[in-house]
Amino acid sequence: QGEADRLEAMPEALIQVLQKVTGQREVPLSETLDEALANAGNIVLSFSYRNVERMTPDGDVTRELRLVAQFMQSEIDGIVQRAGLPRWRQERPAVQLWVVVDNGTKREMKPLEYNYAWQSMEEVAAMRGLPVSWPELDEEEVQLIDMRLVWGGFTDYLVERGAPADGVAIVAVRRDGPSWNLRWNLASNGQTWSWRNSDQELMFALAQGVHLMVDEIAAVNTIAASERGSWMMDMTVGGLHDTDDYAACLGYLQGLSLVTSVDVLGVEPGQVQFRLHLNASSEYLVEAFDRGAVLLPTDAQSEYDYEFLHYGHN
Numbered sequence: 168q169g170e171a172d173r174l175e176a177m178p179e180a181l182i183q184v185l186q187k188v189t190g191q192r193e194v195p196l197s198e199t200l201d202e203a204l205a206n207a208g209n210i211v212l213s214f215s216y217r218n219v220e221r222m223t224p225d226g227d228v229t230r231e232l233r234l235v236a237q238f239m240q241s242e243i244d245g246i247v248q249r250a251g252l253p254r255w256r257q258e259r260p261a262v263q264l265w266v267v268v269d270n271g272t273k274r275e276m277k278p279l280e281y282n283y284a285w286q287s288m289e290e291v292a293a294m295r296g297l298p299v300s301w302p303e304l305d306e307e308e309v310q311l312i313d314m315r316l317v318w319g320g321f322t323d324y325l326v327e328r329g330a331p332a333d334g335v336a337i338v339a340v341r342r343d344g345p346s347w348n349l350r351w352n353l354a355s356n357g358q359t360w361s362w363r364n365s366d367q368e369l370m371f372a373l374a375q376g377v378h379l380m381v382d383e384i385a386a387v388n389t390i391a392a393s394e395r396g397s398w399m400m401d402m403t404v405g406g407l408h409d410t411d412d413y414a415a416c417l418g419y420l421q422g423l424s425l426v427t428s429v430d431v432l433g434v435e436p437g438q439v440q441f442r443l444h445l446n447a448s449s450e451y452l453v454e455a456f457d458r459g460a461v462l463l464p465t466d467a468q469s470e471y472d473y474e475f476l477h478y479g480h481n
Contacts, residue, residue: 168216173234177207180236187296188247190255190385192378199250210242222283224370244446253389254447257424258455260355260384261298262334264288265325267318269341274314277301284370291374295381302330320352320361336380340369347372355384390447397427398445400452404462405438406472413439419461425452 181204185194194200203210214236221229247254266277266285277285285301292299304312316324320337334355341348348365349372360383366372407413416439420429425447432440445452456462462471 168232173214174208176234177211177236178204180234181207181210181238183294184236184238184243185246185252186294188243188255189252190296190381190389191252192295192382194252195250197250199246203246203250207238210239212237212239222286224283226280248392248395251392253391254395254424255296255385255389256451256455257422259297259388260333261300261331262292262336262353262355262380262384263300263302263325263330264336264338265302265317265330266338266340267314269318269339271342274318276304276309276312276314276317281369284373287370288373288377291377292381295378295385297381297384300331320350322352322354322359326354334384338373338376349373349376351376351380353380353383356387358387390451395447398447398449400443400445400449401432401440402443403438403440403470404472405465405470407437407439416461423452423455425455 182194185200186192214234217233217235219231219233221231223229266288267274268276268278268281270278289299312328313324317337318339320339322330322335322337325335325337334353336351336353339350339352345367346365347367347369348363350363351361353360360380362376362379364372364375364379366375404416407416417429420426420441420443425445427444427446429444430442432442434440443452456464456471464471
């Protein structure tokens with residue numbers, strides 16, 4: 168927690184932020200990156216510390232004190248732009264993880280004895296900026312799952328049973344001699360991937376597989392540096408019943424990573440005219456609308472209805 172140690176750690180923290188923003192596992196070396204790392208301590212907005220409990224393979228729990236740094240958004244945007252790096256959209260498809268382990272006598276979902284390995288999967292995904300979750304099933308629901316289809320990597324089966332359609336990954340794990348062999352099947356936003364990897368340590372094999380998963384998803388969810396710039400888009404949003412709806416809609420638009428700023432051009436009963444200042448083509452914004460299910464397109468061009476049910480109104 169000393170100042171010298173904190174300043175020494177800031178460049179590494181900045182690298183992690185750039186990995187999350189760009190979707191890249193390794194940030195390419197450049198003069199821009201060198202300058203940014205040398206200046207990392209000066210662009211920190213705030214910092215704090217948190218205690219993290221980690222499980223070890225032998226079942227013990229260790230505690231770590233970690234530094235959490237928040238950098239100035241405008242400075243990060245400038246580094247990414249000057250370095251010519253891609254930009255991973257903030258609206259990222261979450262992935263639900265299904266892990267099945269074959270121990271030679273039976274196949275079991277996410278056995279407790281490997282909790283340290285499941286924790287490492289979560290940490291690698293978090294480090295890369297990909298939201299992940301685990302299926303929450305009680306014993307009765309587990310019994311209803313067709314383990315043969317899960318082991319076979321049939322992601323469509325899980326989506327039909329209620330797994331999130333934006334992303335599901337099945338990891339089939341088998342121990343063969345000294346090595347752990349893993350087979351991955353990933354489905355995300357209508358695309359599918361599959362691959363295999365192995366390692367003598369389960370934790371390392373899973374970490375490598377998570378990196379590959381993030382690489383694939385980020386590759387189709389990033390905006391190239393050549394596609395970024397300054398655009399404007401005027402749009403009308405209807406279905407705004409009260410000031411709460413207006414505030415929630417405005418907050419949604421301002422929270423989109425593609426939107427630099429929002430101007431209000433006009434207000435009429437139940438609808439508002441917005442002008443959005445964008446950092447990428449409006450085509451990407453329309454895709455974000457389609458994913459978010461907050462603004463629904465109408466028959467008229469550039470007009471949307473606010474889906475207030477999404478925000479829990481009655």
